[in-house]
Amino acid sequence: MILLNEIERGLKATCRNCLETTFYNGKIRVRVEKEGKRLVLYQREFQCQDCGELKIEPYDNELMVDWLMERCACGGEFRRDKPIFCKHCKANKTELNKSEPAV
Numbered sequence: 423m424i425l426l427n428e429i430e431r432g433l434k435a436t437c438r439n440c441l442e443t444t445f446y447n448g449k450i451r452v453r454v455e456k457e458g459k460r461l462v463l464y465q466r467e468f469q470c471q472d473c474g475e476l477k478i479e480p481y482d483n484e485l486m487v488d489w490l491m492e493r494c495a496c497g498g499e500f501r502r503d504k505p506i507f508c509k510h511c512k513a514n515k516t517e518l519n520k521s522e523p524a525v
């Protein structure tokens with residue numbers, strides 16, 4: 423049961439190239455109740471390094487992973503340690519935004 427879903431940091435950005443506005447989530451804190459105990463989980467937003475699609479996934483603070491095993495529908499890699507680019511026109515996509523081959 424999700425009690426509260428709060429976004430700690432978020433960024434609403436309008437692309438200077440295509441003028442589309444996208445809301446980028448920072449760290450999302452989710453309070454859940456499990457077996458009578460209250461737990462706090464974190465979710466982070468990952469971005470496909472090919473098409474720019476955004477995906478919110480649980481984030482394990484102990485493992486500190488910056489990518490997801492699951493690939494995007496386009497075959498790209500979801501990462502959160504790269505600069506965010508506009509998913510509509512990809513105007514600010516940099517050479518750092520590239521998918522690593524699947525292992």
Ligand SMILES: [Zn+2]
Binds near residue numbers: 470475495
């Ligand atoms: Zn993709």
Ligand SMILES: [Zn+2]
Binds near residue numbers: 438441442508510511
């Ligand atoms: Zn754009």
